[in-house]
Amino acid sequence: MTYRFVIAAVLNWLVVGTLLGVGVRYLVSGKMMTYHLRILDVAWSDLTPRTRMLMLTLMKGTGLVAVCTAVSLAVLLAAPFRAGETWSRWAILVVGATALVPTLVGALRLRRETGASSPWWPHVALLAALGLAFWLTGDLGRTGW
Numbered sequence: 001m002t003y004r005f006v007i008a009a010v011l012n013w014l015v016v017g018t019l020l021g022v023g024v025r026y027l028v029s030g031k032m033m034t035y036h037l038r039i040l041d042v043a044w045s046d047l048t049p050r051t052r053m054l055m056l057t058l059m060k061g062t063g064l065v066a067v068c069t070a071v072s073l074a075v076l077l078a079a080p081f082r083a084g085e086t087w088s089r090w091a092i093l094v095v096g097a098t099a100l101v102p103t104l105v106g107a108l109r110l111r112r113e114t115g116a117s118s119p120w121w122p123h124v125a126l127l128a129a130l131g132l133a134f135w136l137t138g139d140l141g142r143t144g145w
Contacts (some may be wrong), residue, residue: 005084005140008133012077012092015126015133019070019099022122026063032056039116062103069099081140089137096130 026033031044032055044052072095080088104123111118 004136008136011129011133015096015129016070016073018126019066023063023066023070026059032059035118039110039114065099084140086140089134089140093130093134100127
């Protein structure tokens with residue numbers, strides 16, 4: 001195991017922890033996040049019950065995607081990646097990007113179309129961490145791992 005592998009593992013585990021934290025926060029929340037309300041430009045209490053239910057369902061669905069992605073990445077990291085399986089670096093990148101790219105696009109779209117401050121930069125940071133970890137493990141599976 002090299003220092004590059006250790007750094008890559010730490011970066012990937014940070015992505016897992018962040019996705020898990022955000023996902024759980026979205027899942028347990030009883031109301032929308034402040035930035036969501038700013039985008040809607042209406043108070044939570046002014047929304048109809050059905051609209052509140054719809055918005056919470058969409059938010060909790062996003063949270064569930066984050067949790068499922070975190071669990072999938074954790075399984076990949078704990079077994080095949082740790083064992084030095086070459087394919088695992090590709091799987092980690094694809095699984096992570098599959099969740100992060102669409103949510104980044106959504107955050108940027110909301111920012112562009114509403115002018116509201118939608119948190120797009122965490123997506124970029126997490127994608128950068130995945131990309132750097134992927135690059136650092138370019139020789140995964142070769143002798144010396």
